[in-house]
Amino acid sequence: MEGAAAAVPRARSGGGGRTAVLQGVPASAAGAGGESADALDGASAAAAEPAANTPVAAPRTPSVLGLQGLAVLGVLAEAGGMPGARSVPAVDAVIVAAGFLVTFSVLREQLASGRPGLLSRWQRLLKQQTPVLLLCLGAALAAVGLVGGLPIAKVFRTLVPAVFLQCADWAQFHADGILPKSAYDGSWVPEPFGAVWPLSVVGQIALVWPLLLTVLLFLLRGSLRVLGALLLSAAAALVALPFALPAAAWRGLASHEVFFAGAERMLDLALGSVAACCAVIVIQRRGAGGAVAGAGGARSAIGWTLAGAVLSVGLAAVGVRSGTGAESRLAHLVPAPTAALLVEGATALLLALLALVMALGRGPLCGLLGRPLLVEFGRIGYAVLLVGPLLFWLLRRGWPQITWYGVLLAGLGLSWLVAICVHYPTRRAAVRPWSAARALPLVLAGCLAVAGGSYWLPTRAAQLLRPNGRALVLGLGDGLAGDFATALNRPGGSLNGASGVVGPLAGCGVLAGSDGHPGCDGWRQQWRAGLAASEPDAVLLHLGRDAEDRTVAGRKQTACDPAYRQLYLARLADALQVIESVVPKATVFVMNERLDNSATDPIGAACYNQRVKEFADTHRGKVRLVDLNAELCPVDACRQGTPRGRRFYATVDGTRLTTDGQALIAPWLEQQLRLTAPAATR
Template structure:
């Protein structure tokens, strides 16, 4: 993938010598698979796993040969050489990404893009994405234009670790024994990392996908092969089968496996072992019908084809460019996948930019480096790395400061209810005649942070949590207690619930979890049993049995683009609460949107951001249908406030100058607070506790 793996004969030889041109062709196949699957299929191909494998193969071989030749590893020289080769292209692409974001991406995405450019420049983008992958509220966000830097970040961390590991091996085993000792050390890393990868992939696949520890075995596998490949000399027919079989397996990997939801784990052995087979088939310069480099029908005849090798030389730059170009194309066209012609344009532009970057940027940096005397080369390399990365970091920092200043100004602005009625516009339509044309609140730029105290205080836990975090509001000696329990789409009612509870002197207890319905059904996530939800749900029931609130506020339906239902598990939970003497207030799930609210409004115009109610809602409330059939427990009261969020059977992004949803399915806390009067009326009716206060 990186330029440190290509460009010199040193990095294309087997550990005992021998030019390996087929590796350049293998790299070309891998980057084509990555780009084609991303652009036209919206899938992951396994090509990145090949890049990780090749990195381990080439870097291990290079470092071990250096140790055998010189008796030392020289990590600082290794790192500065990498900086000189890696950073010029990275600096140019990151600066271009900031420019593209400013010109073509919605303002609501700017803060995240800036933060991820920083993470990419400092080689920890994989950890930023891992954190977002387990953050349910971040999952619906559009893909970042630097999301693909996750694999480069893992490589960067590998480059930092590997010279230290092999340096320690060299100190222990000496020059003559380093190959055998390195095989033991790297083999141990391979076994431990693969074992961890299999475990964490089964437990938390979204996190595992970006976890360096779960990916390190792929690089170690390449390292092991680098140390033993010269000893593997299969006969011609076996080489023939290994070469073509490995190439076919690599091409078919993304077709036959759901890579994005199954990798890394043992499934990633498919592309990595396929690449290993191709390398074994091409090693040794054998001859015969299936021979290596000299065989007439070997796979090398394809992999050493001059155009393919030329593409392999551009693979690093092409990988860097194709993803941000694709993200901008999809944003401008409003598509989720490229058309055949549009995708061809994306690929052609990416190739053109890759060629210019390779020749002008990378080539220019190398030409300048040749003018520097050898003793000063490490200093020059480090200085150049700082200079080429600095523009993106400086621009990003200045831009981020501007955004923070704008947020502060907006926060200090007084918001008059008559100018921002929100849901009050539904119950008082006459306000529409005097509604001024003002900027939307909250501003789409920071709408994702418009969350309730329930979230900010940690009462809403993430996907990995198994223990409820219980929070309280209202007097301890209250005569009436409501518990809010459920998933994030229950939690977004909290701002209104809290105000009503405090106004009436009720005690409000709340604990919710991302993606976890309050249900007796077996939950699933990412194709696996959601065990964390099962454990959380069981503990939630234990807490409710201990607390014995007067009522539980939770969702009564689940709405999605596939329809709206009341699952059997919901009803079972309500029956269990009835046995405890606890009432249930079932709030009908609000409609989901085909668009992300903040992003759509930011991209404008807001009037175009709308869906029909039927996009995710059934014609009739499924829970109400069950009630009519007498299939609901007697302790359940149903509430449906859909019309106050989607008036006139239209789900608009903005109602009464207030942004309704910040993403596809979660209300902003600001809009939820405008629902206080109707929530109060519904809760008073459901609980029989007091009268609604006037103009609450």
């Protein structure tokens, strides 16, 4: 270590106190994002060494990388289906850490050398992350081609150019009008690609934020205090917006998905950047006073330890944002959108302060987050988030009965191993001199190969949907619709099924938008995309989630109320028009709901079934009714298991079928479709 430190050229450390201090910053801050333009890939060999003129070696406590690694594990826990994982602000932590690390890196380069170095930063990003993207997307292409099916193949075709351009979140918004706010909030994104959009947000920060930051520093003449105050004021103004605007104007603004998703990301980025400004200012003052970062006395150590503990407790209290968390409690005092924005602001602030404590402090919490395993996950986080959800999905496809903790443990181990094999070879290749005449054609050829394969993939998947002339039935609606359609894919059957984009959000159906579920507004676009891609012979609808109580005309309504009846029949007619506009010759089957279900009580389910029957009777000749309730609830008790004692439902609320349940229901379902619609089985 000492030899490497002495080898640093004297000219670099002789330019005054400020430059010298910035060269001696802790590896926890600079090493995470200094030499790497990607905030999720940050091990800087140069920044890890202390400066030549530092009297005492700066401590290497990479706690910020550990915090980032913990956030990556949180996103993977959500992908693995861990109960309660969606309550943890893991995606917020990833974005806050990205803002902190990129900002700290830019400030360090600007103040140490006096020049932004944007071109070299973007060049490093291209050299480091393009091979990772090509390798991971190539593996995903092969996996989807083998076991993915048509819906995932079509989404993969949409995602590939968006991932290359770091705009997967905006591609989702273009597809169905939804900007995601947490890793798995998007109703169109299948499981293997759920973590792609947070990576795109991080990519946008790594690409665009250094340019904006350089412009701001130029306009503010390099004043870090003014820059921090400006960013903090912008975040405070965003949080205060609900109280400054008239109520009607705020309601109109809050109804837009783009505003809320954008506001959350702006808060995370702004407050993470403010924390980075504060870290640089503190390091400068320590250097001016003759102290080295992290080498304070016992009183300072106790203060940092207490600050970290208080922030952790506060973050745990505010970050639990489920139905019983902070948002629901605040919603009793202020409107729900305002409560959501306040909670998001508090969460981002606590995360930013925690990153600041990790960069400057010491104590047990810094030691805990500085553990090698967490630091490793932070360093290879980009590759882990690319391959992790894909491996989880493959595990579930290969072993449907595997538990969530089995998926999580096996998936984490495999993700770590694969990411290690991808990250370090590409990183070693990136630090070598590249000849543009050789590198650019290779990169272009790799991108064209992956893009061409993804473009061809849905066509191949559509061809495989009709083996031996079997008719195709497309399932649309909730999760059960996809399971019913998939159940038709059995040897010796005369029908073949394909699950459409069914949407993982509870409450999604054709009533989205008027009932407090604006996140499901994209169902029309989803249906059109699935119908156009597969051109099915028949469409099977199961919309059981619509049976729950809804807000109609300003008050709660059940399926028994006249207002609900009028609205729902109109929405079903709208759904039929969507189907007929794409596949006018397809036969439409609509299922009723079981009396024993998680959406409503038996009386509400009976009323809902009456609404479905009215719709089928009104559109006789175009729509056929499939009496699911008569099959699953023939007597007082509804089916819960198979004759062999296996589980019929894969979930406690009965929203998905097990493999055994699909095998049991398939013959009955095929018989219903054959008896009621012989044209669909030709």
